[in-house]
Amino acid sequence: MTDTALLSVRGVTKRYGAHIGCADVSFDLYPGEVMGIVGESGSGKSTLLNCMAGHLAPDAGQVVFDTAVDGPCDTLQMSEPERRMLSRTDWAFVHQHARDGLRMGVSAGGNVGERLMAVGARHYGDIRGSAIDWLGRVEIDETRVDDRPTTFSGGMQQRLQIARNLVTGPRLVFMDEPTGGLDVSVQARLLDMIRSLVRDMGLSAIIVTHDLAVVRLLADRLMVMKSGHVVEAGLTDQVLDDPQHAYTQLLVSSILQV
Amino acid sequence: MFDLKDVSKTFTLHNQGAAVIEVLSGANMTVTAGECVALTGASGSGKSTLMRMLYGNYRAQGGVVSVAGVDLVQAAPREIIRLRREVLGYVSQFLRVVPRVPTLDVVAEPLLALGVPAAHARDQAATLLARLNIPKTLWDLSPTTFSGGEQQRVNIARGFIHPFPALLLDEPTASLDATNRNVVLELIADAKARGTAIIGIFHDEAARDQVCDRQIDVTGFSPGCAA
Amino acid sequence: MTDYNFAYLDEQTKRMIRRAILKGLAVPGYQVPFASREMPMPYGWGTGGVQVSAAVMTTDDQFKVIDQGADDTTNAVSIRSFFERTAGVATTTQTAEATVIQTRHRIPEQDLTEDQILVYQVPIPEPLRFLEPRESETRKMHSLEEYGLMHVKLYEDISRHGHIATSYAYPVKVEGRYVMDPSPIPKFDNPKLSDCPAIQLFGAGREQRIYALPPYTQVVSLDFEDHPFVASKADHPCGLCGVEDSYLDEVIIDDAGGRMFVCSDTDYCTARQADGFKGKDAA
Numbered sequence: 001m002t003d004t005a006l007l008s009v010r011g012v013t014k015r016y017g018a019h020i021g022c023a024d025v026s027f028d029l030y031p032g033e034v035m036g037i038v039g040e041s042g043s044g045k046s047t048l049l050n051c052m053a054g055h056l057a058p059d060a061g062q063v064v065f066d067t068a069v070d071g072p073c074d075t076l077q078m079s080e081p082e083r084r085m086l087s088r089t090d091w092a093f094v095h096q097h098a099r100d101g102l103r104m105g106v107s108a109g110g111n112v113g114e115r116l117m118a119v120g121a122r123h124y125g126d127i128r129g130s131a132i133d134w135l136g137r138v139e140i141d142e143t144r145v146d147d148r149p150t151t152f153s154g155g156m157q158q159r160l161q162i163a164r165n166l167v168t169g170p171r172l173v174f175m176d177e178p179t180g181g182l183d184v185s186v187q188a189r190l191l192d193m194i195r196s197l198v199r200d201m202g203l204s205a206i207i208v209t210h211d212l213a214v215v216r217l218l219a220d221r222l223m224v225m226k227s228g229h230v231v232e233a234g235l236t237d238q239v240l241d242d243p244q245h246a247y248t249q250l251l252v253s254s255i256l257q258v
Numbered sequence: 259m260f261d262l263k264d265v266s267k268t269f270t271l272h273n274q275g276a277a278v279i280e281v282l283s284g285a286n287m288t289v290t291a292g293e294c295v296a297l298t299g300a301s302g303s304g305k306s307t308l309m310r311m312l313y314g315n316y317r318a319q320g321g322v323v324s325v326a327g328v329d330l331v332q333a334a335p336r337e338i339i340r341l342r343r344e345v346l347g348y349v350s351q352f353l354r355v356v357p358r359v360p361t362l363d364v365v366a367e368p369l370l371a372l373g374v375p376a377a378h379a380r381d382q383a384a385t386l387l388a389r390l391n392i393p394k395t396l397w398d399l400s401p402t403t404f405s406g407g408e409q410q411r412v413n414i415a416r417g418f419i420h421p422f423p424a425l426l427l428d429e430p431t432a433s434l435d436a437t438n439r440n441v442v443l444e445l446i447a448d449a450k451a452r453g454t455a456i457i458g459i460f461h462d463e464a465a466r467d468q469v470c471d472r473q474i475d476v477t478g479f480s481p482g483c484a485a
Numbered sequence: 486m487t488d489y490n491f492a493y494l495d496e497q498t499k500r501m502i503r504r505a506i507l508k509g510l511a512v513p514g515y516q517v518p519f520a521s522r523e524m525p526m527p528y529g530w531g532t533g534g535v536q537v538s539a540a541v542m543t544t545d546d547q548f549k550v551i552d553q554g555a556d557d558t559t560n561a562v563s564i565r566s567f568f569e570r571t572a573g574v575a576t577t578t579q580t581a582e583a584t585v586i587q588t589r590h591r592i593p594e595q596d597l598t599e600d601q602i603l604v605y606q607v608p609i610p611e612p613l614r615f616l617e618p619r620e621s622e623t624r625k626m627h628s629l630e631e632y633g634l635m636h637v638k639l640y641e642d643i644s645r646h647g648h649i650a651t652s653y654a655y656p657v658k659v660e661g662r663y664v665m666d667p668s669p670i671p672k673f674d675n676p677k678l679s680d681c682p683a684i685q686l687f688g689a690g691r692e693q694r695i696y697a698l699p700p701y702t703q704v705v706s707l708d709f710e711d712h713p714f715v716a717s718k719a720d721h722p723c724g725l726c727g728v729e730d731s732y733l734d735e736v737i738i739d740d741a742g743g744r745m746f747v748c749s750d751t752d753y754c755t756a757r758q759a760d761g762f763k764g765k766d767a768a
Contacts, residue, residue, distance in 0.1 A: 030336050033336060033339070080625075080629065081629045081630075084629060084631065088633075103616065103637070105616070106616070106637055106641060107641055107644055107645075109640070109644055110637045110640050110641050110644065113637065113640055114633055114634065114637050115633070116633075117633040117634075117636040117637060117640065118631060118633025118634075119633070122636070122708075122709055122710050123709060123710045123711050124640065124643055124709040124710075124711050124712050125711050127640065128640075128644070145644070146644050146645065184357075185357075185358070188356060188357035188358045189358060191356050192356045192358065192359050195356065199370060199371060216354070217354075217355075217356050220335065220336075220339050221335045221336075221339075234317070234335055235314060235315075235335045235338055235339070237315050238314060238315055238316070238317055241310065241315050241316065242269075242310070242315065242316040242317055244270070244317065245272070246272030246273060249271065249272050249273055250272075250273050253273065
């Protein structure tokens with residue numbers, strides 16, 4: 001078991017004026033771990049995700065990532081080119097709405113190939129080959145490689161977004177409500193796919209969601225947020241089955257039984 | 259393999275007037291490799307709670323819950339995750355899986371998580387499912403639609419596919435017919451012979467007597483009875 | 486002469502434009518913002534090119550204007566007469582004699598020299614525009630050299646047409662740094678951009694951008710290893726002068742599908758004909 005955390009978050013705080021986005025969040029994520037962040041709307045989970053992924057600049061704190069070349073580096077102190085390079089290579093970000101993460105005017109193959117071309121791939125045949133391979137892995141038929149995502153269903157768009165993100169073999173994936181807005185049968189298939197990919201590629205992932213069923217199936221660990229603060233963290237099944245904090249108990253007992 | 263020292267457990271119900279329920283206190287027990295121990299006691303005496311604490315599912319308020327040298331009370335989540343992946347198996351009464359995943363993959367998953375090649379893991383899963391008399395026609399279907407007994411056997415297959423050195427069994431023979439019950443008892447006996455330390459809850463007394471070396475009455479761990 | 490200031494624009498405006506040009510020359514391929522003025526012609530008719538020409542023009546210059554290679558089209562004639570009137574400069578149609586050449590969509594066939602300035606009219610200076618509409622984002626991509634998206638465009642071309650179908654405004658990389666839109670010249674002209682002895686200036690009036698290539702700048706057309714750049718042209722000789730290696734216009738000559746191919750560069754073609762070269766369609 002490696003002792004170097006892939007991601008070490010220390011004291012991350014983000015304020016919107018007097019309002020607290022997230023406050024003093026710290027945790028370590030190790031290679032191969034999947035961590036869920038749950039909480040109601042406005043609890044700060046998306047703010048935290050965006051701070052970690054470099055989309056928002058936190059007011060305080062460190063986000064130390066174990067880079068492939070230089071070892072652990074505080075990504076908040078990195079220059080913008082370095083951080084953007086990281087977000088094209090070692091990191092991936094899956095948006096809740098596939099439209100935010102895809103180029104809707106570009107074919108499926110072009111969408112998947114973009115990250116390869118961004119890191120210097122210049123052989124059309126190879127790029128296309130990788131794109132087709134990845135479409136297969138996310139269960140999109142090869143014949144759709146030249147179709148635009150506008151012609152895809154919501155579930156297919158989400159799977160395409162995942163393929164586009166994973167094609168460069170990232171080590172850390174940020175996911176913002178990846179199954180939100182999809183109907184339940186599509187959700188199930190997507191969950192299974194994400195789980196297999198995480199396992200087969202040895203990915204680490206941070207998944208923000210308000211769906212406790214999703215984290216139970218996907219996440220090894222769980223962080224519960226309320227009003228910008230982490231109120232409880234631990235093993236997913238432990239937090240859900242033996243919640244210690246009042247808010248977590250309320251959250252868990254509020255789930256509708258089917 | 260399992261070593262409990264002075265373990266206590268309370269539930270605090272914050273949303274019900276912060277009621278504190280004491281379930282266990284001063285629990286001590288040791289189970290060594292190759293041993294099979296049954297937890298006994300009346301319903302509500304804390305058997306399931308203790309099982310869940312042994313799996314790291316419930317958090318103890320005090321004491322040491324050591325499994326293969328890892329103290330579940332103090333361990334970081336990732337240590338418990340690794341322990342569950344490599345050392346500690348658990349056959350629960352309830353099957354919880356991603357919907358629409360074929361039974362064969364559900365059973366193979368513990369091996370896949372250990373990095374066993376998919377084809378080999380599925381072969382193992384098939385062997386075990388066949389031994390537990392799950393009809394081959396069901397292997398490609400999701401177990402969510404199965405009957406209680408079938409789900410139970412899928413759960414058992416998941417628990418036995420990897421030779422875990424430590425195993426927790428929660429009512430493994432409940433809702434099984436005689437044939438399958440015997441298969442499960444064989445599996446338990448095989449595991450014991452391999453040196454697996456097993457802790458189980460068996461309401462099926464005949465089964466308990468057949469596979470268990472000794473019994474621990476958890477009533478003794480109830481707060482009122484604590485020494 | 487006239488009541489206009491020399492070359493229409495006031496001196497302060499020309500200074501401002503010259504500063505932008507100098508910055509552009511210092512950072513080849515980089516789009517320099519400038520305060521584009523209203524010109525007495527509509528956007529799309531070369532307002533950017535005219536402002537750049539006005540800023541570099543001196544009384545001694547010989548001015549030539551081409552539109553799609555021709556000296557005699559409306560746009561070329563109008564701009565030529567505009568500067569005849571506002572600057573009183575000498576004009577010419579001969580490439581070799583000209584010192585400042587304003588062009589729309591072509592590079593002259595005849596090799597340029599160190600004594601010449603070529604001014605391009607540019608409609609859309611941002612090569613990344615069609616894939617990334619946000620200007621804030623494209624500027625960042627330029628500054629960080631994130632040009633993967635440019636290849637996405639070429640990828641899309643190949644996946645749809647089997648080859649890179651972009652035939653004009655073909656993107657180039659300047660001195661291994663900035664990706665640049667060479668204005669809508671045919672890709673046949675792209676190789677002429679590189680290592681050119683003349684100064685090349687690009688003016689986009691509506692978009693308020695100027696960029697430049699100093700003499701002898703290395704300019705490379707983007708491509709894939711397995712789909713290399715090809716400077717293509719119609720596979721015919723010129724019908725009038727018989728030349729094999731100049732860029733051709735296809736001209737429909739009757740209602741029965743008859744057509745001929747002629748040099749798009751009228752000066753080049755006329756000069757060859759005067760030297761006695763004859764194509765198959767020559768009178």
